[in-house]
Amino acid sequence: MKKIVYLFIISIVFSCNQEPENTKISGPVFGTAYNIQYYTTDDSDYKIQFDSLFAVINESMSTYIPDSKISRINKGESVELDAHFTRVFNKSKEIYRATEGAFDPTIGSVVNAWDFGPEGKITNIDSTTIDSLMRAVGYNRMGLRDNKIVKSSKSFLDFNAIAKGYGVDVIGEFLESKNVTDYLVEIGGEIRVRGINLDKKSPWKVGIDDPNFEGEQSYSKVIPLQDEAMATSGTYRKFKIDDNGNRYAHIIDTKTGYPSKTNILSVSVLAEDCMTADAYATAFQAMGVEKVKAFTERHSELKVFIIFENEAKELETLSLNNFPQ
Numbered sequence: 001m002k003k004i005v006y007l008f009i010i011s012i013v014f015s016c017n018q019e020p021e022n023t024k025i026s027g028p029v030f031g032t033a034y035n036i037q038y039y040t041t042d043d044s045d046y047k048i049q050f051d052s053l054f055a056v057i058n059e060s061m062s063t064y065i066p067d068s069k070i071s072r073i074n075k076g077e078s079v080e081l082d083a084h085f086t087r088v089f090n091k092s093k094e095i096y097r098a099t100e101g102a103f104d105p106t107i108g109s110v111v112n113a114w115d116f117g118p119e120g121k122i123t124n125i126d127s128t129t130i131d132s133l134m135r136a137v138g139y140n141r142m143g144l145r146d147n148k149i150v151k152s153s154k155s156f157l158d159f160n161a162i163a164k165g166y167g168v169d170v171i172g173e174f175l176e177s178k179n180v181t182d183y184l185v186e187i188g189g190e191i192r193v194r195g196i197n198l199d200k201k202s203p204w205k206v207g208i209d210d211p212n213f214e215g216e217q218s219y220s221k222v223i224p225l226q227d228e229a230m231a232t233s234g235t236y237r238k239f240k241i242d243d244n245g246n247r248y249a250h251i252i253d254t255k256t257g258y259p260s261k262t263n264i265l266s267v268s269v270l271a272e273d274c275m276t277a278d279a280y281a282t283a284f285q286a287m288g289v290e291k292v293k294a295f296t297e298r299h300s301e302l303k304v305f306i307i308f309e310n311e312a313k314e315l316e317t318l319s320l321n322n323f324p325q
Contacts, residue, residue, distance in 0.1 A: 032188030103283035104254040108158025165278025192229040211265035223324040229274035233281035234266040270303035
């Protein structure tokens with residue numbers, strides 16, 4: 001009996017003294033890549049679980065999968081929703097209302113019609129087509145009833161501007177369910193962190209890309225993150241130019257159906273969760289600098305960093321609500 005007690009005590013002492021190990025896992029997902037770091041004392045490898053969660057989210061909300069739930073809904077089928085879909089739908093409705101429609105997941109079919117391909121040139125798109133598609137735009141025309149989507153027959157739903165951030169949150173919440181307190185989850189530049197980088201005994205450090213039209217990557221600033229999420233939306237990699245040299249963002253104006261003419265090159269948003277940051281980053285691109293400034297005065301929970309061109313075509317930056325320096 002004494003030997004058992006001694007062994008039990010030794011086991012406790014050993015486990016208490018064991019230093020957390022940094023596990024790094026990466027792979028392809030959502031048309032981009034994910035990178036995850038987390039600290040555990042048992043060297044747990046959750047890659048199988050991560051990939052399984054990604055598959056579930058794709059089967060729910062990927063418009064690239066013909067038989068996903070969102071694809072079937074867009075075809076007019078009556079589909080029983082899962083918890084992931086419902087959560088993203090409700091958060092999208094919240095942000096749609098807060099931004100007065102600047103964030104609108106029903107604009108997807110119009111975005112597709114503009115076909116932002118590699119040429120980067122605005123063509124004489126048929127205005128009649130845009131007008132027709134815009135008649136089905138309006139997230140206020142969609143709702144939930146008996147765990148199913150209620151919508152007009154032509155409405156097209158696309159969570160592309162929020163689903164990546166949501167995927168980051170799902171992985172973060174999974175790690176927390178495993179009692180992981182220090183981690184970083186990144187998918188295609190959208191990030192969520194909790195705790196600190198234990199190797200460096202400091203907050204996690206993340207970079208914000210410099211706007212670079214040549215495609216080269218450099219960082220305009222590196223900031224510390226702790227117990228928050230960040231998403232960045234940039235127009236400098238995906239835009240069109242008209243015959244007068246005006247640049248138009250791939251962000252479509254939800255009121256007109258046409259690309260937003262904007263001087264904003266990049267918007268980074270800090271929020272408690274990544275799907276909120278992701279959606280607001282998209283909305284702020286379309287809203288413009290002055291409207292974002294007014295909005296953030298009413299929403300102190302959002303920290304925002306904007307890189308934009310002034311009238312002299314010079315780059316300027318704007319930090320709102322104490323965005324980290």
